[in-house]
């Protein structure tokens with residue numbers, strides 16, 4: 001009896017394997033063929049959240065950065081800002097010192113905690129993403145080549161921030177390469193310096209800073 005049951009179970013398993021194996025391989029192929037890192041949009045112009053940005057290239061993690069000299073210190077509230085870029089764009093930057101079309105850069109904020117596990121001093125990141133923004137280069141789509149999108153979460157669609165918003169002004173005036181803050185991305189700054197792609201405004205600002213020191 002037991003042998004019979006086992007035999008019929010084996011048949012069921014074999015049938016299941018025959019049915020599921022080709023299906024699984026077909027699905028895997030579809031995923032590989034999809035342009036996993038190019039920007040996607042809805043018909044109404046919202047940006048689709050990049051599903052796998054946590055597998056992209058990590059550029060930096062700034063903590064409590066603020067760009068106003070009068071910014072108040074907030075000792076009880078610290079935030080990390082992590083920056084990621086799609087791998088194709090990163091590789092292209094290493095070759096050329098600047099960003100190709102379809103570059104997608106993610107700024108993800110996470111809360112900085114002090115107390116947890118064995119930690120006695122310093123900060124670590126904890127909890128879900130509490131802020132999520134994208135800077136995307138899509139030359140055919142945006143008149144200024146680049147655009148900013150703000151997202152309610154890393155899985156919701158992003159809203160286009162209109163040209164003229166402070167995001168564009170500050171990035172254009174102060175960012176080191178092609179409106180991106182490469183001066184804060186330690187693996188990229190030396191590349192831009194050696195390829196001669198640092199912006200004129202950034203170089204003037206740096207010269208003024210060192211003269212004022």
Ligand code: HEC
Nearest residue numbers: 062067081105106107133134135148166167170180181184
């Ligand atoms: C006063 C200047 C300033 C303003 C205004 C500003 N940013 Fe930035 N942004 C920065 C700096 C500095 C960095 C580098 C951050 C780091 O090193 O962690 C940055 C980095 C970024 C990045 C990572 C990619 C890149 O371009 O380097 C994104 C995305 C971003 N900002 C989105 C925004 C959005 C969206 C807004 C408007 C809502 C905005 N920023 C407004 C200064 C600014």
